[in-house]
Amino acid sequence: MRIAFKEWAVVVDALATGRQIVILRKGGISEGSGGFKIEHPEFLLFPTLFHQQRESVIAEAQLRHDIIQGAFPPPEILRLEYFCRVTSWRRLDDLATAQRLEGQHIWRPEVIADRFDWGRSKAIFALAVRVFRLPAAIDMPMAPAYGGCRSWIEVDREIDIANSQPVLAEEEFAARLRELEAAMENR
16 A cells, blocks of 8 residues: 555544544645545554644544654655544535534534634544554654645555554444444434
8 A cells, every 4th residue: 555644643643543544634735725534544644743633633632643643754764554434424425414523523512613614615534543553653754745735645655554454343343334324314
């Protein structure tokens, strides 16, 4: 696998620990007028410390952020530890639906509202993902091509995902997925 998805390190932690199974995404600035697209059904998680992560998440996640930030690799190293499979996705075209996901992710409610309203389209994407831990963390050089405010990155080498283990058992993931999809149903 060579495709990676850039996401806040604190969100990667929430996904990796099973705290959440959803990624909410508006799209990166560099993604052009078409905005965010679900381009890849499987991808590596590319953790970043950019933007206002700590202030944008709930108090419990702020504590995790402080721990993560202290243990994050130096800027010249990219550490890959997880990959995801998209099990379902939906474009949320009304803020009320996005707000019903509260408790299933670590973002603060006002951050969701701000992201929803940002840009021309008043929408946000919700990706339900099954997360897998790679057999071993992979450190590689942080290439200049990985920079910028965009979601999708192609890393410089193939990453073997064989023998990766799901972070949630099948039954627990299925129950969480049902809960997430029920929250996104139009009411």
